[in-house]
Amino acid sequence: MASTNSWTLELESKVSAPRKFRACVMDWHTLAPKIAPHVIDNAHHVEGDGGTGTVRHYNCGSAVPFNAMKKKVEFLDVDKCECKYTIECDGVETSTWNIKMKPTANGGSVANVECTSKGVQANDMLKVKESAAEMFKSVEAYLIANPNAYN
Numbered sequence: 284m285a286s287t288n289s290w291t292l293e294l295e296s297k298v299s300a301p302r303k304f305r306a307c308v309m310d311w312h313t314l315a316p317k318i319a320p321h322v323i324d325n326a327h328h329v330e331g332d333g334g335t336g337t338v339r340h341y342n343c344g345s346a347v348p349f350n351a352m353k354k355k356v357e358f359l360d361v362d363k364c365e366c367k368y369t370i371e372c373d374g375v376e377t378s379t380w381n382i383k384m385k386p387t388a389n390g391g392s393v394a395n396v397e398c399t400s401k402g403v404q405a406n407d408m409l410k411v412k413e414s415a416a417e418m419f420k421s422v423e424a425y426l427i428a429n430p431n432a433y434n
Contacts, residue, residue, distance in 0.1 A: 289398065
């Protein structure tokens with residue numbers, strides 16, 4: 284029986300929830316290779332219109348313990364900055380991600396990320412969690428440096 288591992292992240296940001304959501308979720312396939320090529324080398328659209336049911340293929344960089352992953356959007360509410368997606372790594376379904384971004388009183392946001400994985404070694408899960416946290420921080424730095432992006 285495959286083991287199940289879970290982790291959560293709560294990351295505060297100076298960037299508003301809608302901007303961060305658009306960059307981290309809606310356009311990650313385009314932005315990631317530019318700002319985090321060690322996480323995502325390249326990506327391409329497989330099917331769908333960007334909403335629920337959309338599938339994208341990613342070739343992973345050196346920071347991720349997988350060669351390729353396919354991400355399928357299972358739920359998307361852009362207005363509430365929430366999504367759920369499943370990921371297959373190297374052809375095997377490995378994880379479900381839930382992302383919610385909430386506004387904060389100071390105009391920033393808090394991202395809540397939950398990931399549950401099946402059959403992934405604990406040390407690989409730690410790498411994935413570290414890469415996810417780094418990704419959110421890289422997006423924040425990019426958005427602060429580019430104040431007109433994703434408005």
